[in-house]
Amino acid sequence: MPLQAIDEDPRTPYQLPFPPDAQDEIVVPKAIADDERIWVPQAENVSFRPLCLNRSQGYWMNLLRVRKSGVLSRHRHPQPVHGFVLKGRWHYLEHDWVAEEGGYVYEPPGETHTLVVPDDVDEMITYFQVNGVMLYVDPMGNTLGYEDVFTKIDLCRAHYTKVGLGEDYVDQFIR
Amino acid sequence: MPLQAIDEDPRTPYQLPFPPDAQDEIVVPKAIADDERIWVPQAENVSFRPLCLNRSQGYWMNLLRVRKSGVLSRHRHPQPVHGFVLKGRWHYLEHDWVAEEGGYVYEPPGETHTLVVPDDVDEMITYFQVNGVMLYVDPMGNTLGYEDVFTKIDLCRAHYTKVGLGEDYVDQFIR
Numbered sequence: 001m002p003l004q005a006i007d008e009d010p011r012t013p014y015q016l017p018f019p020p021d022a023q024d025e026i027v028v029p030k031a032i033a034d035d036e037r038i039w040v041p042q043a044e045n046v047s048f049r050p051l052c053l054n055r056s057q058g059y060w061m062n063l064l065r066v067r068k069s070g071v072l073s074r075h076r077h078p079q080p081v082h083g084f085v086l087k088g089r090w091h092y093l094e095h096d097w098v099a100e101e102g103g104y105v106y107e108p109p110g111e112t113h114t115l116v117v118p119d120d121v122d123e124m125i126t127y128f129q130v131n132g133v134m135l136y137v138d139p140m141g142n143t144l145g146y147e148d149v150f151t152k153i154d155l156c157r158a159h160y161t162k163v164g165l166g167e168d169y170v171d172q173f174i175r
Numbered sequence: 176m177p178l179q180a181i182d183e184d185p186r187t188p189y190q191l192p193f194p195p196d197a198q199d200e201i202v203v204p205k206a207i208a209d210d211e212r213i214w215v216p217q218a219e220n221v222s223f224r225p226l227c228l229n230r231s232q233g234y235w236m237n238l239l240r241v242r243k244s245g246v247l248s249r250h251r252h253p254q255p256v257h258g259f260v261l262k263g264r265w266h267y268l269e270h271d272w273v274a275e276e277g278g279y280v281y282e283p284p285g286e287t288h289t290l291v292v293p294d295d296v297d298e299m300i301t302y303f304q305v306n307g308v309m310l311y312v313d314p315m316g317n318t319l320g321y322e323d324v325f326t327k328i329d330l331c332r333a334h335y336t337k338v339g340l341g342e343d344y345v346d347q348f349i350r
Contacts (some may be wrong), residue, residue: 005319007311010246013268014287015314022285027272031259039240052257052281059256061279072187082236084206084259084302086333093188098200101308104236104302105207106227106350110197112189116205125281127259139190144180175281 023175026052030061032125037163040156045070050156050173051127052148053068059131060149066090072115074139079132088124090117095163099126114139128134192289198350201227206238207300208263212338215331220245224301225331225348228324234306241265242298249314254307255280263299265292273300287312315341 029053033039039047045067045112059079063086066072074093083105091098092113099105107113119126136145155171198290203226208214214222220242227236234254238261241247249268258280266273267288274280283290293300331345 006318007313011268011288011289011291012249014249014312014316018269018287019285020343023283025270025272025283025286026279026281027274028279029275030277034210051279054255057255061281062280063284073182073185074187076188080229080232082304092185095200096201099202101206101209102205104201104226106236108198108200108350109196111200112191114186114188114194116186118188127302129257129297137189137206138182139187140196141189141191144182162211170280173279 011080022029026125026173026175028155031127037160037165040067040159041072042155043070043073046072048152053156053170055149055174057150058133059129061127061129061153062152062161063125064128065123065125066117068113068117068121070117074112074114074138076112076135076137076141077107077109077130077132078135079109080129081105081131081159082129083107084127086125086127087117088117088121089127090121090124092116112141131140181238188272197229201348201350206302208316212335212340213333214240217247217330218245221247223326223327225345227346228323228331228349230349232306233308233324235329236302236304239303240298240300240302241290241292243296243346244294245292248311248319249289250309251287251310251316252284253284253306253310253311254284254350256280256303256306258282259302261300261302263292263296265290265296265299265301267291287316319336 041047047065049063083101085103089100125148134147157167161167162170216222224238260274260278269288309322332342335344336342
């Protein structure tokens with residue numbers, strides 16, 4: 001149960017130092033960045049904004065942005081995905097539910113799906129945690145490609161170099 | 176790199192069945208629930224709204240809501256935490272940055288901190304992924320209690336029974 005013993009000083013901060021080997025935190029004040037350079041293109045009308053690119057556990061937290069008529073190609077997830085819709089609306093061709101603004105979605109390991117945005121939505125932005133890998137497949141499940149946290153980092157480095165932020169810009173999001 | 180081969184039919188859905196052993200997805204249309212019964216009290220002015228309570232990996236996705244003068248007591252995280260602020264503003268007594276609406280925070284393993292909401296904020300709501308355990312500690316790091324995904328499930332069952340939704344109401348969020 002939450003608290004088994006009484007906390008005598010609930011507003012007294014922790015007095016000891018943090019472990020010297022602990023990583024730094026990441027604080028991103030306005031995740032939906034106004035600076036267009038921060039959004040990394042990944043397909044036509046599809047881009048992402050990195051938040052945490054985790055090397056030791058192999059997952060990434062990012063905002064996925066899809067603009068009019070963009071499609072996130074058919075892909076399989078061997079590990080869980082969590083989505084929280086911050087703006088707009090989307091659905092998977094393989095499901096009949098719709099992910100709406102303010103909504104949460106858990107996608108279990110084993111899903112293969114294709115993310116599309118309806119014509120009346122100009123832009124959707126969803127905060128996703130993707131674990132492991134996305135395996136792009138054809139309609140019969142034959143592999144066409146993949147993305148993992150390292151291809152995401154590569155895309156960021158190439159893009160940030162191109163737009164003048166520098167390849168090191170992504171380092172603040174890598175853990 | 177994302178797509179190594181050409182997808183001939185980007186809008187053709189996946190044609191095969193999902194793995195029969197795969198779990199069901201979770202779809203929560205409006206995560207910030209209007210129905211007050213869905214919010215599970217965990218301390219004075221602090222409540223949470225379960226989204227995914229994962230038993231096999233020992234983590235939980237939830238909305239944490241803190242109303243005026245609420246405090247999330249000092250606690251240590253041995254595993255990573257991800258937060259996305261949906262409403263309001265908060266900070267940790269142990270850090271000088273502020274988590275603002277629309278902002279993202281990564282809290283590395285090894286952090287001990289105390290979440291407080293400033294007086295001019297009536298309500299803050301943050302979408303958190305908490306992995307493993309929260310160890311409540313006193314200012315010198317002595318353990319006062321803990322929470323894990325199973326104590327969260329217990330709290331949900333007890334609360335949903337009390338408010339008439341029934342102890343099974345939480346099952347839709349358990350994976």
